[in-house]
Amino acid sequence: MLNRLENLPTHKRGRIVKVDGGNGALSNFESLGLEIGDEVEVTGKFPHNGAIPLRKENEDLSIGKGLASKIIIDTDEEIIISLDKAKVGDQLKVVKVKSDGEIRRRLLDMGLVKDAELEIVRSAPLGDPIEVMLNGFNLSLRLKEAEGIFVKFVDLNQEANRNGWYK
Amino acid sequence: MxxxxxxxxxxxxxxxxxxxxxxxxxxxxxxxxxxxxxxxxxxxxxxxxxxxxxxxxxxxxxxxxxxxxxxxxxxxxxxxxxxxxxxxxxxxxxxxxxxxxxxxxxxxxxxxxxxxxxxxxxxxxxxxxxxxxxxxxxxxxxxxxxxxxxxxxxxxxxxxxxxxxxxGELETNTHKLFYSDNLEEQIEKIKQTIDSSKHLNGKYNARWLSIKLLENDKIVYNLMRENPVWIKINPILSEAITRFENKFDSEPEMLLTEERYSLIRGAIKETVTYPPKKKKSKTEFVDSILINRITGLPIFLFFMWSIFQLTFTLGDYPMGLIEDLFAFLGDSAAALISNPTAQSIVVDGIIAGVGGVLVFLPNILILFLCLSIMEGTGYMARAAFVVDKIMHKFGLHGKSFIPMITGFGCSVPAFMATRTLKSESDRITTMLIIPFMSCSAKFPVYVLITGAFFATKTAGNVLFGIYIFGVGIALLSAKLFKKTIFDDESEPFVMELPPYRVPTLKTLIMQMWFKAALYLRKAGTIILFASVLIWISTNYPANEEVAQQYDNQIAEVQSNNQLSDEAKEEQIAVIENNKLKSKLEYSAAGYIGKFVEPFFAPLGFDWRLSISLINGFAAKEIVVSTMATIYALGDADESSSALRASLSNDPSYTVATALALMIFVLLYIPCFAATVVFHKESGKWKWTLLYGTYSVVIAWVMAFIVYNISSLFL
Structure with a gap:
C-alpha cells in the first residue's frame, strides 16, 4: 500500500517509490542522500520540531515534516492516522471514533461510524475547518474535532501536495 | 383533540x-x-x-x-x-x-x-x-x-x-427495529425490569427507555434515577456496559449507532439504484469558486457587505417614510388636541412610541430575507465554514459573524439574527458582545464630539479608532465569557454543508414575515410601553412655577412695543429654549442625571453629560438632542456649529473628556428597544442583568482609563 512517509508510525519500514513535489523538494531529498527505492525505517518522533528521524540501512538521518509528506512510500503496514492529519483528496475509512461527549454524539449521528468511507474535499481558506464527503453528503468539522477520528487509507491522493492549492 | x-x-x-x-x-x-x-x-x-x-x-x-x-x-x-x-x-x-x-x-x-x-x-x-x-x-x-x-x-x-x-385503513408501524442478539438481550432485560415497575406505566415506551439508557442518554438517565426501579436497573446496565467493553472494546452507544447505520446501508442497497457517478455535481462546482482558498474570503466579505448595505442603506428609505408618516400623524394629532398635556402624551408619547417600534421593521424584514436566502440556498453553512477559524479563536462560532456585522447597523435585528446559532452558549455570548459593535445610532454622537474637539484631519482616525476599539472589546469579552461562565463549551462544528438549492419564494416570504411578526408582538408592545415611560420621566414632575416665570418673560417680550417682530421672535426662541432646558432639569430624568453625577465624575462628566447619557438609554441619538436642550439650543443636531462651539468652549470639557465620552457611549448599555429584544431573545433575567451590568461596568472602566491616560498626555 502506498502512503506518505509522514504517516508511517515509529519502528515501521517502507520503500520510497517517489517524491511527490517540485524540484526544490527533489533536491532536498537528494541532498539528504536518499534515493528512490531506498528502504527506510522511522526510528522515533520529535513532536516539537516536527522532524522525523529515519534509518536508511545503518545510517541515521532526520528529515522535516514538509518533505516527509511529499515522499511516497510503499509499505505493508496498515497505517492508521487521525483524520486531521489526512490531506485533501485522500480516501479513508473510519476505524474508530475516540471523541467524547457531544462531539462524539454529533459525529456518530452524522454517520462517522466504523467502516464509513470518506474523502477529504478541502480545507477552509484559513486552513481550518475541513470539509469531508461521506455517504454522499458534505460535512465540515474542525481539525480539533477530527483529531478524535481514526482512519485508515483506502486510497492516497498523491497529487494533493502538488496541485492541492486550488481545491 | x-x-x-x-x-x-x-x-x-x-x-x-x-x-x-x-x-x-x-x-x-x-x-x-x-x-x-x-x-x-x-x-x-x-x-x-x-x-x-x-x-x-x-x-x-x-x-x-x-x-x-x-x-x-x-x-x-x-x-x-x-x-x-x-x-x-x-x-x-x-x-x-x-x-x-x-x-x-x-x-x-x-x-x-x-x-x-x-x-x-x-x-x-x-x-x-x-x-x-x-x-x-x-x-x-x-x-x-x-x-x-x-x-x-x-x-x-x-x-x-x-x-x-x-x-385504520392503512397499516403503519408494522414492526420494530431489531438490533443484534447481544444488544437485544440487554434491551430485553432492562425492558422487563421497567415493565415490572408500576411507576412508569403508560407514559413512556419501555423499550425506548431501555435503548436510551444503553445509549447513555442524560435525560432518560436522570428520569430513571429518580425512580425506585433504578436500584434494579443500575446493576444490569453496568454489567451490560462492562460486557460490551470486554467483548467488543466498544460501548453500547457506539454499537447501536453502528447497527443503525448498517441497517440503513442494507436497506438502501436493496431499494435504491444509483446511476454511474457523474464527473462533478453542480454543488461541487459552485463550491470550488465560493469557498476555495483564494476567492473564499473575498466573496464571503462581499456577501456580508451586501447584506449590510441592503439592510441599512436600502432600509433607510422605508425608515424615512415611516418617520415622516409618524411625524405627519403627530402633527395632525397635535392640531386636533388642544390640551397641552394630552397633546404631548399622544404626540410625543404614544405616536412617537409606535413609530419607534415600526421604524425597525424595514431593517428586520430585509435582514431576515437575506438570512433566509442564505439559509435556504445553503450558503450560510459555507459562510460559517470560511470564518470559523477566526471566530473560534475567540470562543465563538463561525455563524456568530453575521449577527456581529449586523450589530454595526442596529442591535435589534442583530440580536434576532443570533437565532441561527444553535447552542445556547454560542448564542448568549454573541448576544452579549453585539452591543460593542458600534451601532449606527451612536454615529451622530461621535460626529458631534469629534467635530467639536478634533481637527478635521484627525477626526476620521479617531472615529475609526473608536470602531476598532469596540470590536476589540467585543472579541476579548467573548473570550472572557467563554472562559468563565460557559466553561469553554462550544457547539461542535460538525455541520452539514448542504447541496445548493433554490429556495421557494413562499418559504422565504413566510420566514421573513414570521420573524417580523414575532418582533412586533413580543418586543413591540414593551418598547411602546417604555417609550411612554421615558416620555413621562423627561416631562414630569413639571415645575409649574419655573414654567410660569418663562411664560411671563415671553409675555413681557410680546407686549414690548419697542421691539420689532423679528427681535421679538428671536428673544422668545431663546426663552423657549431656556424653558425646555429647565423643564428637563426639573424632570425625573434630570434628577436622576444629577443624582448619578458622582458616578460619572471620575470620568470627567458633569451633570449635563450625565443627563444626556441617561436619556441615551431611550435611544442613542437622543444623547445629541439632550445636549442641545441642555445648552438651550433647541433642535440642534450633531452638525450644528452652535452646539459644537458650546461644547468646545465649555471650560470643563477637554479632549480627554471627549474621548472618555465617546468610549462610554460606545460601550454602555444599548437603547431600551435593544434591551427589550435582548431579554426576549435570551429568555432569562440573569442574561439581561449580566448584559446591563457588564456593559455599564466595562464602559465605566474603559472610559476611566482613557480619561486618565489621555489627561496625562493631551
Whole structure:
C-alpha cells in the first residue's frame, strides 16, 4: 500500500517509490542522500520540531515534516492516522471514533461510524475547518474535532501536495 | 383533540430536508408561530381542512437525531412523547437517504405511527436515481410517499394516507427495529425490569427507555434515577456496559449507532439504484469558486457587505417614510388636541412610541430575507465554514459573524439574527458582545464630539479608532465569557454543508414575515410601553412655577412695543429654549442625571453629560438632542456649529473628556428597544442583568482609563 512517509508510525519500514513535489523538494531529498527505492525505517518522533528521524540501512538521518509528506512510500503496514492529519483528496475509512461527549454524539449521528468511507474535499481558506464527503453528503468539522477520528487509507491522493492549492 | 375528525400530525426531519417547504405546502398561510414551552425554539403549527378532517400540523425543529444534547432534539422528542401526536410525517431528503434515515430509525424506536415522505423526488428523477418504494415500505414498516415541495407533487397523496391511517385503513408501524442478539438481550432485560415497575406505566415506551439508557442518554438517565426501579436497573446496565467493553472494546452507544447505520446501508442497497457517478455535481462546482482558498474570503466579505448595505442603506428609505408618516400623524394629532398635556402624551408619547417600534421593521424584514436566502440556498453553512477559524479563536462560532456585522447597523435585528446559532452558549455570548459593535445610532454622537474637539484631519482616525476599539472589546469579552461562565463549551462544528438549492419564494416570504411578526408582538408592545415611560420621566414632575416665570418673560417680550417682530421672535426662541432646558432639569430624568453625577465624575462628566447619557438609554441619538436642550439650543443636531462651539468652549470639557465620552457611549448599555429584544431573545433575567451590568461596568472602566491616560498626555 502506498502512503506518505509522514504517516508511517515509529519502528515501521517502507520503500520510497517517489517524491511527490517540485524540484526544490527533489533536491532536498537528494541532498539528504536518499534515493528512490531506498528502504527506510522511522526510528522515533520529535513532536516539537516536527522532524522525523529515519534509518536508511545503518545510517541515521532526520528529515522535516514538509518533505516527509511529499515522499511516497510503499509499505505493508496498515497505517492508521487521525483524520486531521489526512490531506485533501485522500480516501479513508473510519476505524474508530475516540471523541467524547457531544462531539462524539454529533459525529456518530452524522454517520462517522466504523467502516464509513470518506474523502477529504478541502480545507477552509484559513486552513481550518475541513470539509469531508461521506455517504454522499458534505460535512465540515474542525481539525480539533477530527483529531478524535481514526482512519485508515483506502486510497492516497498523491497529487494533493502538488496541485492541492486550488481545491 | 383526538376526536374522530381531528388529527394531530408532527413533521420531523433533518435540517435541509425540505421539511419546512412541505409544511408550507400543506397548510399554506394558515399557520402561526410561537415558542415551544420553556425554550427559544420556534414552533410553527398550522391547520388544514381535508375531506372533512381537521389536520393540525406541527413543524418540529429540524434535527439529525433525537439525543439529549441540543434543545431542538429534546423539544422534538418531548413533543412526540408528551403530546402523543396521532401520526408523524418523517420528511427525508431522497438524495441523501443514508443520513436522513438515521433519524427514521430513532423514530422507529419510539414506536409511533409514521409516514415517511421521500422528499425532493424531482431531484431524484433528474439525477436518475430510482427508489423501490414498496420494498422500502416493507423494510421500514411504514408507508412512504414521494413528495416534492418544489413541484408540489405528492402532497395530496400524503394527506390521503394520513386520513387512511387515522381510519385504520392503512397499516403503519408494522414492526420494530431489531438490533443484534447481544444488544437485544440487554434491551430485553432492562425492558422487563421497567415493565415490572408500576411507576412508569403508560407514559413512556419501555423499550425506548431501555435503548436510551444503553445509549447513555442524560435525560432518560436522570428520569430513571429518580425512580425506585433504578436500584434494579443500575446493576444490569453496568454489567451490560462492562460486557460490551470486554467483548467488543466498544460501548453500547457506539454499537447501536453502528447497527443503525448498517441497517440503513442494507436497506438502501436493496431499494435504491444509483446511476454511474457523474464527473462533478453542480454543488461541487459552485463550491470550488465560493469557498476555495483564494476567492473564499473575498466573496464571503462581499456577501456580508451586501447584506449590510441592503439592510441599512436600502432600509433607510422605508425608515424615512415611516418617520415622516409618524411625524405627519403627530402633527395632525397635535392640531386636533388642544390640551397641552394630552397633546404631548399622544404626540410625543404614544405616536412617537409606535413609530419607534415600526421604524425597525424595514431593517428586520430585509435582514431576515437575506438570512433566509442564505439559509435556504445553503450558503450560510459555507459562510460559517470560511470564518470559523477566526471566530473560534475567540470562543465563538463561525455563524456568530453575521449577527456581529449586523450589530454595526442596529442591535435589534442583530440580536434576532443570533437565532441561527444553535447552542445556547454560542448564542448568549454573541448576544452579549453585539452591543460593542458600534451601532449606527451612536454615529451622530461621535460626529458631534469629534467635530467639536478634533481637527478635521484627525477626526476620521479617531472615529475609526473608536470602531476598532469596540470590536476589540467585543472579541476579548467573548473570550472572557467563554472562559468563565460557559466553561469553554462550544457547539461542535460538525455541520452539514448542504447541496445548493433554490429556495421557494413562499418559504422565504413566510420566514421573513414570521420573524417580523414575532418582533412586533413580543418586543413591540414593551418598547411602546417604555417609550411612554421615558416620555413621562423627561416631562414630569413639571415645575409649574419655573414654567410660569418663562411664560411671563415671553409675555413681557410680546407686549414690548419697542421691539420689532423679528427681535421679538428671536428673544422668545431663546426663552423657549431656556424653558425646555429647565423643564428637563426639573424632570425625573434630570434628577436622576444629577443624582448619578458622582458616578460619572471620575470620568470627567458633569451633570449635563450625565443627563444626556441617561436619556441615551431611550435611544442613542437622543444623547445629541439632550445636549442641545441642555445648552438651550433647541433642535440642534450633531452638525450644528452652535452646539459644537458650546461644547468646545465649555471650560470643563477637554479632549480627554471627549474621548472618555465617546468610549462610554460606545460601550454602555444599548437603547431600551435593544434591551427589550435582548431579554426576549435570551429568555432569562440573569442574561439581561449580566448584559446591563457588564456593559455599564466595562464602559465605566474603559472610559476611566482613557480619561486618565489621555489627561496625562493631551
Amino acid at each position: 383526538n376526536t374522530d375528525k381531528e388529527i394531530l400530525v408532527a413533521l420531523a426531519g433533518n435540517p435541509n430536508s425540505g421539511k419546512t417547504s412541505i409544511f408550507n405546502s400543506l397548510v399554506g398561510a394558515n399557520q402561526k408561530v410561537g415558542n415551544f414551552s420553556g425554550v427559544t425554539v420556534e414552533k410553527y403549527s398550522g391547520k388544514k381542512e381535508y375531506n372533512g378532517y381537521t389536520i393540525t400540523f406541527v413543524d418540529l425543529p429540524g434535527t439529525y437525531s433525537l439525543t439529549a444534547y441540543s434543545p431542538e432534539e429534546v423539544v422534538a422528542r418531548n413533543f412526540i412523547i408528551e403530546e402523543k401526536p396521532d401520526l408523524i410525517v418523517n420528511v427525508v431528503d431522497s438524495t441523501n437517504l443514508e443520513r436522513n434515515l438515521f433519524l427514521t430509525t430513532q423514530l422507529m424506536d419510539l414506536e409511533c405511527k409514521m409516514i415517511v415522505a421521500l422528499n425532493m423526488s424531482d431531484e431524484i428523477e433528474r439525477k436518475n436515481i430510482s427508489i423501490d418504494t414498496n420494498q422500502l415500505n416493507r423494510l421500514l414498516g411504514a408507508p412512504t410517499v414521494q413528495t416534492s415541495a418544489a413541484k408540489k407533487t405528492g402532497i395530496d397523496e400524503l394527506l390521503d394516507k394520513i386520513i387512511k391511517i387515522k381510519k
